[in-house]
Structures are given as C-alpha cells and as structure tokens.
C-alpha cells in the first residue's frame with residue numbers, strides 16, 4: 001500500500017463511526033490514508049511522537065476528530081506545522097457544541113481549521129484535504145472536478161415528491 005498522504009486521528013474508538021466518513025471519502029478519491037486513535041488527554045506521549053514525525057513520514061495534512069473537551073486538533077497543530085483539519089465529534093451531553101467550541105477558538109499563531117459537527121464535518125475535512133493536495137496532482141484535480149460536477153447535476157435533476165395526503 002502507498003504511504004499515507006492524509007493522517008486521520010481521533011480521541012477514541014468511539015469517534016470512528018463519525019471519522020470513518022473521512023476515510024471513506026479519501027478512499028473514493030484514491031488518496032492513501034492512515035487512521036489511529038491518539039488522545040491529547042489519554043496518550044499525550046503518542047500524540048507528541050505522531051505529530052512530530054508526521055511531515056517526515058510524508059503526510060500532507062492531518063484530520064483530527066474529537067468530542068467533548070476536544071483538545072486533540074489544537075494540540076496536534078501546536079506540535080506540527082502541517083495543516084490540521086479539526087472535526088468536532090457530536091457529544092452526548094452537549095450535542096457537539098462543546099467539541100466545536102473547543103476546536104474553533106484557537107489562540108492566534110496556531111491555526112486549526114474547524115469543520116461542521118459530525119458526519120458532514122468529517123466528509124468536508126476529507127474533501128478539503130483532497131482540494132489542497134489536488135493543487136499538485138492533476139489526476140486528483142480531475143476527480144475533484146468530476147465529483148463537483150456530478151453533485152451539481154444530481155441536485156439540479158432532483159425532483160420534489162408529490163404532496164402527501166394531509
């Protein structure tokens with residue numbers, strides 16, 4: 001298997017049902033990815049070695065998903081200067097608002113991109129990674145253009161269902 005271009009990390013295995021949408025999207029574009037559980041809170045030493053070695057291992061960006069006190073994306077961005085794309089995972093108690101606010105309000109100097117809460121955010125983080133990498137990869141750019149064209153055509157061709165009986 002080709003060396004991964006995109007690293008997907010998440011705070012817990014419980015985040016995988018959300019983060020697998022990022023993996024699936026990268027897979028659809030034929031981009032090599034790797035996925036691991038890495039937690040700033042529970043495995044700080046693993047976070048350090050993962051983020052510190054990320055660029056030299058060939059990763060172009062890191063998609064980091066976490067829920068609740070979601071410090072993983074920001075802490076990853078603190079250690080590596082690769083682009084970090086943060087996905088707020090929906091939490092039970094606060095529906096992901098806690099995750100969103102934990103990721104988005106980074107201090108100036110440590111940029112961490114923040115996407116929508118949950119599945120849409122995971123998909124969009126992957127599409128964002130595709131779009132960044134496509135700048136240096138004409139074949140990938142063609143796939144991205146085809147995806148966007150197809151999506152546009154599908155929405156334009158969609159028909160609303162008839163009125164249902166009241």
Ligand SMILES: Nc1c(C(=O)O)ncn1[C@@H]1O[C@H](COP(=O)(O)O)[C@@H](O)[C@H]1O
Pocket residue numbers: 010011012013014015038039040041042065066067068069070071072073089
């Ligand atoms: N936010 C973080 C971090 C971190 O930011 O380092 N590590 C784990 N977690 C989050 O804790 C939630 C509950 O985890 P468990 O389901 O394992 O109890 C998960 O959404 C995870 O991302």
